[in-house]
Every structure is written in structure tokens, then in C-alpha cells.
Amino acid sequence: MNKRTLRLLALVAVATLVASSASAFVLLSPARTWDCSPNVIVDDRGESSITDADGGVAATVAALTSNQAWNGAVSGTLLTAEAGSMANYTLGDGIPMLNFQDPINACKGSCLAATFTGFYQERNDGSFQIFDADIVTNGRYDWTTQSEPDGCSGEFYMEGVQVHEVGHLLGLGHSGVSGATMFPSVSSCNNGPASTAGDDNAGIQALYGNSAPSCSGNPGGDPGGGCDLGQSGDSCTDNGDCCSGNCKGKPGSKTCK
Amino acid sequence: MKRLTLLALVAVMVAVTVPASASTFLAMNQEELVAASDSVVVGEVMQVQSYWNEGATAIVTDALVRVNETLAGNASGVVQVRTFGGQVGPVRIEAHGFPVFERGQRVVLHLQDDGDAARVVGYQQGHLRLLVRQSDGVQVAVPTVDSGAHLVTRDGSPVQPQRVRTLDTLRQEIRDAAADVRHELKSSVR
Numbered sequence: 001m002n003k004r005t006l007r008l009l010a011l012v013a014v015a016t017l018v019a020s021s022a023s024a025f026v027l028l029s030p031a032r033t034w035d036c037s038p039n040v041i042v043d044d045r046g047e048s049s050i051t052d053a054d055g056g057v058a059a060t061v062a063a064l065t066s067n068q069a070w071n072g073a074v075s076g077t078l079l080t081a082e083a084g085s086m087a088n089y090t091l092g093d094g095i096p097m098l099n100f101q102d103p104i105n106a107c108k109g110s111c112l113a114a115t116f117t118g119f120y121q122e123r124n125d126g127s128f129q130i131f132d133a134d135i136v137t138n139g140r141y142d143w144t145t146q147s148e149p150d151g152c153s154g155e156f157y158m159e160g161v162q163v164h165e166v167g168h169l170l171g172l173g174h175s176g177v178s179g180a181t182m183f184p185s186v187s188s189c190n191n192g193p194a195s196t197a198g199d200d201n202a203g204i205q206a207l208y209g210n211s212a213p214s215c216s217g218n219p220g221g222d223p224g225g226g227c228d229l230g231q232s233g234d235s236c237t238d239n240g241d242c243c244s245g246n247c248k249g250k251p252g253s254k255t256c257k
Numbered sequence: 258m259k260r261l262t263l264l265a266l267v268a269v270m271v272a273v274t275v276p277a278s279a280s281t282f283l284a285m286n287q288e289e290l291v292a293a294s295d296s297v298v299v300g301e302v303m304q305v306q307s308y309w310n311e312g313a314t315a316i317v318t319d320a321l322v323r324v325n326e327t328l329a330g331n332a333s334g335v336v337q338v339r340t341f342g343g344q345v346g347p348v349r350i351e352a353h354g355f356p357v358f359e360r361g362q363r364v365v366l367h368l369q370d371d372g373d374a375a376r377v378v379g380y381q382q383g384h385l386r387l388l389v390r391q392s393d394g395v396q397v398a399v400p401t402v403d404s405g406a407h408l409v410t411r412d413g414s415p416v417q418p419q420r421v422r423t424l425d426t427l428r429q430e431i432r433d434a435a436a437d438v439r440h441e442l443k444s445s446v447r
Contacts, residue, residue, distance in 0.1 A: 026404070091315055091350060104315040106341040106352065107280070109293065109369070110379045112409065114280035116315075116342075118351035141283075154411055161281055164407060168353070174404045184404060185284070187413035229309070229346050240346035245308035 025182060025203030026173035032120045032128035033171055033207050036215035037077055040064060040166065041084035043100040047158060048139060052147035056158045057083045059145035060098070063159035063194045064166055069181070073201035076212030079170065092119045092132050094219035096169055098162060102136040113137045113161050115168040131219040133169040135162065144189075152189040160186065160193035167196075172203045230256040280354040284408040284416045285379040291434035293378045294367040296330025298322070299387070299424070302362040303335070307343030316350045318343035319374060320358035322366065328428055329435035332368060332375075339374035353405030356384040363387040365398050365427060381406050387424060396424040 042064070046055015064081040065071055071078050086099050107114045119132035137143075137158075144155035160181075167182050175182040177199040179192065186193055196204075229243045230236050234256045236247035242256035249255050291297060300322040307318040320338045327333060342352030356377045358364075367383030368375040377383045385398040400419035402408075408416045422430075 092348070104310070104341075106315065106355075108371075108376065110283040110285055110382070112281040112283060114341075114352065114354070116350055116352060118342075118349045156409060161409075164281065174407065184406065185408045185410070185416040187410045189413065229348075239306075243309035243313050243345065245306055245345045 024176035024180070025199050025206065026175060027203065027207060028117060028168070028171050028173050030120075030128050031171065031207065032130045033213075034130050035213060035219075036217050037213050038079050038096050038130075038169070039216065039218055040079060040081040040169070041086075041095060041097045042081055043086050043098060044083040045086065045100060047100040047137065047143050049142045049155075050145055050148060050158060051150065052145050055100070056143065056145045056147075059147045060158055060162055063163055064098075066194075068195040069163045070166065070170060070196060070200075070204060071212075073196060073204035074208055074210055074212050076214075077216065078204065078208065078212040079166070080216060089134070091116055091134050094132050096133050096135075096218060098135040098137075098165075100137050101139050104136065107136045107138045111138050112141055112156060113165050115165045117168060130169075130171060135165045135169065137162075146191060146194075152191075154188055156188050157191035157194065160191040163196070164193045167200065167203075170204065171207050172200070175199050175203065232256055280352065280380075280405070281407040281409060282354060282380055282382070284410045285382050286417070287430050288434045288437065290367045290379050290383050291329055291431055292438040293369065294329060294383070295370050295375075296332035296368050297328040297365065297431050297435070298324045298330075298332050298336065298368065299326040299328065299365050299428075300324045300336070300363070302358045302360055302364060305358050305360050307345050309345060315341065316343045316345055316348065317341055318358065322358075322364065328365070328431045330368075336368065337374040338366065338368065339371070339376055354403070354407065355380055355405075356401065365424075382419065385419075385427070390423075397421055398424055398427045 042057055042061050044057055046057045050056035061081045089097050089099055089103055115133060115135045117133045120128045120130045123129050142155040143158045144152045145158050164181050172182050174184040180197040180199045181193040182200055230241050236242050236254050236256050239245050239247045241247055244257055246257040247254050248257050302320050303323050304321040307316055310317050318340050322336050322338055324333050340356045342350045342355050365385040367378040369378050381402045384401045386401055387396050388399055390397050399421050402419060410416055
């Protein structure tokens with residue numbers, strides 16, 4: 001590598017660094033967006049430790065759809081939310097759901113809430129389209145909302161945590177800007193993340209531009225929801241053919257275990 | 258010239274680093290991790306397999322970990338450790354902030370029994386990688402907490418990031434913490 005090439009490389013890299021440090025937001029990798037504004041179904045059972053009128057359902061819906069949060073980042077409506085049943089809660093089914101419980105036992109112990117992404121597909125132009133993302137919540141912690149009459153004491157605000165999680169659902173990673181909704185740490189009784197900051201909004205604009213998608217509604221259907229691979233006893237050729245991830249037998253007569 | 262090469266390399270490395278993203282976890286210090294663990298082990302990941310859970314609603318990943326040393330508790334032999342997320346065929350479930358295992362990885366794990374497999378206490382906070390420091394050949398324990406973990410504290414204090422320390426230092430910290438909690442009830446943050 002000659003000196004000129006190295007100089008050029010250094011300049012390009014430094015320019016990239018300067019450009020990236022101007023805003024600290026980070027996009028999920030690969031970058032991905034919804035085609036239509038998603039409608040997040042919020043668990044209509046409510047969360048049992050929240051003592052407002054409905055276990056935090058209305059407060060969470062209001063926080064997610066507020067113009068102080070993601071809908072204030074662009075013109076139009078970036079997402080909608082409504083209370084609904086979790087009876088058909090399934091990862092990857094094209095219906096984004098926010099569950100106040102954890103039916104898949106992923107979020108235990110010190111996990112408060114988790115967003116499962118990974119449900120995206122490549123568009124014809126090489127960009128990536130999100131078709132689902134779902135959230136679970138750990139009900140063993142004490143949660144609260146701004147609507148609770150007794151204030152906050154050692155509890156975690158459902159609004160702030162879920163606005164953060166929905167940031168992931170929309171395609172954002174974590175930000176290095178303290179005070180941003182997507183900053184990766186916060187304390188109990190701090191509902192600051194329920195209101196997005198300029199850096200959060202810049203991240204959304206980097207993904208979606210200045211306007212929300214012109215259509216709304218969830219992809220629905222079953223574009224990959226659950227396991228559509230081989231069940232026990234089905235023939236297979238390798239582990240990736242089976243829900244169990246376990247394809248065994250002699251070549252030509254392998255079956256899923 | 259040498260300096261320019263180094264500058265270019267470092268700048269390019271930083272520029273192309275793309276952090277992953279996240280779930281929300283309660284921050285735990287070393288004492289809390291040990292208090293919530295049934296055992297703490299030094300081991301090596303022998304096998305990793307992802308599969309759909311019963312009911313085919315989610316992908317989980319099991320790692321078989323050979324226990325080389327038990328720092329707390331009674332785990333021995335080979336332990337099966339389960340984490341959430343993974344890829345089976347074309348379907349990948351991303352579980353940001355959850356432990357990720359690779360075959361051959363040498364690890365320190367804080368484990369809690371959970372049915373037919375153990376799980377890692379504190380998620381990535383309870384999973385440290387062991388590496389050999391090139392300068393002196395000493396084993397160091399490197400935190401695996403990445404930008405996928407959104408940490409919260411109960412008391413409003415800032416989250417203290419885990420630090421890299423030698424295995425000897427970590428070993429002593431864990432044994433001290435285990436001695437402190439030996440006769441106490443398991444922490445409520447389990």
C-alpha cells in the first residue's frame with residue numbers, strides 16, 4: 001500500500017467517523033424499515049403490578065403513539081397502537097405485539113423486557129423490510145405508569161421502557177447520547193425515555209426520511225411465523241431442515257429427530 | 258509512514274464497527290451475580306445447537322460446556338446451558354443482549370438451574386470470555402455485555418460497566434462473594 005493510498009484511506013475513515021459522530025444513533029444491522037406504519041397490539045390484560053385503571057394498557061398505548069415519542073419524529077403517523085388479545089402471540093407472524101407477560105420464557109431473572117427482531121426480508125432493491133417484531137415483559141418486577149395515583153417508588157416506568165423497546169421494533173439500535181430514549185441505561189422511576197430526543201428522531205429520519213410510510217397496517221399472514229420446517233420423523237438432508245435442528249440417519253434416509 | 262498506517266487501520270476499524278441492539282435488563286454487580294447463581298464455573302463450550310422450542314414458538318440455543326473449574330456451587334462434568342435466540346434453517350430470531358455461545362469459547366459462567374438446563378444469571382452480565390493476554394500470557398476475563406443490553410438500576414445510580422480483570426482476580430472476587438452469601442437466602446434479583 002503506498003503513502004498516497006494510505007492518506008486517502010485515513011481521510012475517508014476520518015470523514016466517516018466525523019459524519020457518524022455528528023449523531024450518535026445507531027441503526028440495527030442490516031438497516032431495515034417497515035413498509036407500512038405498524039400497528040402494535042398492546043396486551044389488553046394489563047400488567048398486574050400497575051395500579052392505574054387498566055394495568056397500564058391505556059398509558060402504554062398513549063405513550064407509544066404520542067407525538068412526544070416516535071410519532072413526533074416525522075410527519076404523519078409512524079406507528080399506531082391499540083389494546084388487543086395476546087391469545088395468538090407468535091414471533092414472526094407479521095403482527096407486532098407487546099406482551100405484558102412472557103409466554104416464551106425468554107425474559108427471566110434480571111431481564112425486564114425484550115424485543116425480538118430478526119424478522120425481515122430483502123426487498124428487490126437490496127434494502128430490508130421488517131415484517132414483525134415482538135416484545136415480552138417480565139412480570140416479576142414492579143412496574144408503574146404516570147397514571148398510577150401513588151407515584152413511583154423503586155418501580156420501572158412501563159411507558160419509558162416500552163417506548164425504548166419500540167425504538168428497536170422500528171429499526172433503531174442504541175444511542176451514545178445520554179438522555180436519548182435509545183441510550184442503553186436508565187434508572188428506576190425515570191420516565192425520561194418515554195419522550196424521544198433529537199438524536200432518536202434523527203435515527204428515525206435516517207431510516208424513514210421525514211415522512212411516515214404512506215400506508216398503515218401490519219403485514220399479517222404467516223411470513224415465517226413459528227417453525228415451518230420438518231417435524232419429528234420428516235425426511236431431511238441437514239439440521240437446517242428440522243425444527244429440532246437435528247437431522248440424523250444414513251445419507252438418503254435421514255429424518256428429523 | 259508507520260503512524261499513518263496505524264491511524265488508517267484504527268480509523269477504519271472504528272468506522273466499520275456497527276453495534277448490535279437490545280433488550281432491557283436489571284444491572285447486577287459481581288456480588289449480586291454470585292448471590293443469584295447456583296454455581297459459577299470456568300469452562301469451555303464444546304457444542305452449540307439451536308432448535309425450535311416445544312410448540313415451535315421460538316428458537317433457543319443449547320450449549321454444552323465442559324466444566325474445568327468450579328468457583329462456586331457444585332457444578333461439574335458437562336453442563337447444558339440454554340439461551341434464547343439463534344438460527345434454524347432460514348429463520349433467525351435475534352435476541353439482543355442475550356448470551357451468545359461459540360464452540361471452543363473459554364468462559365466464566367454464572368449459572369442458575371432452570372429445569373433440564375441451566376441459564377446464565379444476568380444474561381450477558383453473567384457471561385465472561387477468557388482470553389490470554391499476549392503481553393504476559395495471563396488469562397483475563399472479558400465481559401461480553403455489548404450494546405445490545407439496555408441496563409437499568411434500581412436505585413438511580415449510574416450503571417458501572419464491568420471491567421476486564423485477570424482470571425485470578427475474578428476468581429478471588431467470586432469466592433469472596435460466595436463466602437458472603439453462603440448462609441444467606443438467594444438474592445431477590447434471581
